[in-house]
Amino acid sequence: MTQILQKPPANGRLVRREASATPERAAVRRRRRRVIEIVLGFGAPVLLFVVWQVAATSGAVNPLFFPPPTEVWKAALELVESGELFEHLWASLTRVLIGCAMGVVTGVAAGIALGASRWVRATLEPLLSALYTVPKLAIFPLLLLIFGLTDTALNVAIGMTVFFFMWVSTMAAFLAVSPGHREVAQSFQAGPWLTFRHVLFPAALPQMFIGLRMSVSVAVLMMVGVEFTQANKGIGYLIWYSWTLFQAPRMYVGIVAVALMGLLLSNAVKWVSLLVLPWARVEIEGGDRNLL
Amino acid sequence: MDTQTRQATAAPPTAPAGAKLLASGVERQFISGKSRVHALGPFDLRVADGEFVCLVGPSGCGKSTFLRIVNGLLPPTAGTLDLWLDEGRADTSMVFQDYGVLPWKTVLANVRFGLEMAKVPRREANERAMEWIRRIGLSGFEKAYPATLSGGMRQRVSIARALAVQPQILLMDEPFAAVDAQMRVVLQEVLLKVWEEDRRTVIFVTHSLEEALVLGDRVVVVSARPGRVVSDITVPFGRPRASDVRRTPEFAELHQNVWDVLRDEVQASLAAGTEAS
Numbered sequence: 001m002t003q004i005l006q007k008p009p010a011n012g013r014l015v016r017r018e019a020s021a022t023p024e025r026a027a028v029r030r031r032r033r034r035v036i037e038i039v040l041g042f043g044a045p046v047l048l049f050v051v052w053q054v055a056a057t058s059g060a061v062n063p064l065f066f067p068p069p070t071e072v073w074k075a076a077l078e079l080v081e082s083g084e085l086f087e088h089l090w091a092s093l094t095r096v097l098i099g100c101a102m103g104v105v106t107g108v109a110a111g112i113a114l115g116a117s118r119w120v121r122a123t124l125e126p127l128l129s130a131l132y133t134v135p136k137l138a139i140f141p142l143l144l145l146i147f148g149l150t151d152t153a154l155n156v157a158i159g160m161t162v163f164f165f166m167w168v169s170t171m172a173a174f175l176a177v178s179p180g181h182r183e184v185a186q187s188f189q190a191g192p193w194l195t196f197r198h199v200l201f202p203a204a205l206p207q208m209f210i211g212l213r214m215s216v217s218v219a220v221l222m223m224v225g226v227e228f229t230q231a232n233k234g235i236g237y238l239i240w241y242s243w244t245l246f247q248a249p250r251m252y253v254g255i256v257a258v259a260l261m262g263l264l265l266s267n268a269v270k271w272v273s274l275l276v277l278p279w280a281r282v283e284i285e286g287g288d289r290n291l292l
Numbered sequence: 293m294d295t296q297t298r299q300a301t302a303a304p305p306t307a308p309a310g311a312k313l314l315a316s317g318v319e320r321q322f323i324s325g326k327s328r329v330h331a332l333g334p335f336d337l338r339v340a341d342g343e344f345v346c347l348v349g350p351s352g353c354g355k356s357t358f359l360r361i362v363n364g365l366l367p368p369t370a371g372t373l374d375l376w377l378d379e380g381r382a383d384t385s386m387v388f389q390d391y392g393v394l395p396w397k398t399v400l401a402n403v404r405f406g407l408e409m410a411k412v413p414r415r416e417a418n419e420r421a422m423e424w425i426r427r428i429g430l431s432g433f434e435k436a437y438p439a440t441l442s443g444g445m446r447q448r449v450s451i452a453r454a455l456a457v458q459p460q461i462l463l464m465d466e467p468f469a470a471v472d473a474q475m476r477v478v479l480q481e482v483l484l485k486v487w488e489e490d491r492r493t494v495i496f497v498t499h500s501l502e503e504a505l506v507l508g509d510r511v512v513v514v515s516a517r518p519g520r521v522v523s524d525i526t527v528p529f530g531r532p533r534a535s536d537v538r539r540t541p542e543f544a545e546l547h548q549n550v551w552d553v554l555r556d557e558v559q560a561s562l563a564a565g566t567e568a569s
Contacts, residue, residue, distance in 0.1 A: 012378040017361060019369050026369070027323050 067249045072256070075249035084238075089257060091233040095226075096219045096265070098155045103162025103215065108208065110163070111170020116200070121171075128167065136161045137225050144230060154226045161222045162215045169211025173204035206280045209273035216265040224258055235261070312461060312493045313339040313362065317371035319518070320357050330518040332357045334371060337512065337521060339461075341376075344487065344494045346504035348554060349514030349522075350561035355497040358519070359386065359463045362495065377460055382410065385459035387450050387467045393438045399425065400434040402449050406457040424452040427486055444475035448482070455486065464496045468503065480506055481535045488532045501554055505547060506535050513553050516561035523553045 020026075049069045055061045056068035063071075079085035110128070114121045140157050147153035177200055185195040227236025239254035273280075319333035332354030339345050347355045360366040361373060363386050377383050385406060386392075393402050400421055407417035425434055428448045438446050447467055454462060468476045480503060487494065498504050504511045505527055513523040528546070529537050537543055 012376055015375040015377055015383065017364060017368060017373040017375075018371065020367050 099158025107166025115174025354519030
């Protein structure tokens with residue numbers, strides 16, 4: 001810690017740097033900070049609910065549109081008891097996971113192809129970039145025409161959204177591999193497959209995982225969108241259907257469920273990435289720096 | 293031969309006449325998870341105003357950690373470090389090992405960086421930056437981006453940036469470690485010439501004993517981790533000094549004597565390395 005202690009005789013000052021705490025104290029302080037961070041993280045939503053509760057019961061906001069959290073909780077319990085909520089959650093989760101799987105496989109494949117080959121990139125990048133900007137909901141009616149009123153149409157719509165996210169992040173990751181790392185492979189006369197397996201793919205993985213984290217979020221977003229228009233099960237359907245029946249508390253149950261699903265999926269990807277990529281988690285003096 | 297081994301005794305807290313820096317029992321430990329690394333100290337050092345002090349020691353002996361503590365980037369975990377500073381001038385500035393040159397800024401903008409942070413008016417900042425670019429021998433490259441420069445030129449940018457703020461204590465962390473041997477000699481000469489002009493206080497960390505003896509008024513040999521002062525040598529060569537001092541027989545003899553001390557420390561750190569792995 002730096003502090004100015006006293007005025008030395010000359011027209012100057014004495015700056016003293018000394019220990020702010022022993023290492024043990026510093027470690028205790030770090031742990032305490034971690035606890036405070038967790039409390040804050042949970043505290044913010046709790047505070048929101050409290051404010052909301054007070055506002056709704058005092059009549060500051062219209063409880064028809066903003067039912068107090070206690071009402072929402074009651075609706076949630078009913079939905080859990082009847083088994084409806086799990087049915088909806090399961091339907092939505094399946095769609096998100098199937099959609100993600102389709103999008104990730106095709107998107108990564110496209111990303112690798114475009115990232116590895118100049119010719120493929122020249123041929124397909126303009127086309128894919130143009131399609132990227134088309135809102136996938138705008139093509140959803142077309143998918144319904146092709147696949148009929150089936151789950152496949154919904155899965156494909158989610159998959160298409162994920163595809164573009166994974167394509168862009170994978171391609172960018174491959175193009176960003178440092179020339180120095182490529183040359184290591186070249187100098188050892190590694191063939192294309194070995195170069196890919198030992199250098200390009202591992203180097204690209206951290207950025208691909210960041211793409212995957214964004215992908216699961218947009219997959220949830222897309223899931224809600226398509227379920228609004230075409231489904232008889234799922235969280236999106238629950239929200240939409242509750243709206244038409246003017247059951248605001250059930251609507252909020254759906255909204256909270258979607259938020260939690262997105263949070264869990266996104267964190268799951270983060271944890272997996274930390275597990276799979278120990279090297280991308282670099283410890284530096286006094287703290288962690290992370291590529292992820 | 294003026295070689296003496298200093299004992300790790302606590303120094304008095306009052307300012308000795310002409311002292312710029314006084315480290316007393318400075319220590320640094322790093323804790324990550326359950327492991328604890330004692331990187332430095334107890335480390336005692338006194339640096340006089342205007343003195344050029346070189347720290348040499350094996351890799352990982354905590355030399356850089358000491359510089360970071362002086363710079364205020366890192367607090368010590370024990371001991372005190374006192375700096376006697378004048379008003380109205382930048383306290384310390386650091387030349388980083390990996391240059392720390394910002395790739396998105398031109399040479400001029402990089403050199404001007406510290407001045408901008410100190411809120412020097414734009415016009416004056418530009419003039420001072422240009423002056424330092426000239427002194428360090430980079431005229432004509434003001435508008436170039438660092439990626440287009442050689443390693444030696446980039447390191448000059450870093451030195452000019454540190455000097456442009458007129459620091460009272462210039463900290464240099466193995467500044468020439470990444471440039472080739474010939475460029476090293478050239479940069480040492482540039483540094484000696486620039487330093488002669490105002491003889492500010494410099495603490496220079498290096499692996500190279502030769503470099504330390506060419507540049508410094510004093511050479512402080514630091515032990516293997518945790519770093520302590522093993523030996524504190526006053527370099528007998530006069531000023532102004534040119535880098536061809538290294539070709540004199542006196543230099544060779546001094547180099548040999550100090551190397552005997554340093555070699556033991558390097559071997560100690562090697563042994564520690566094999567134990568750890």
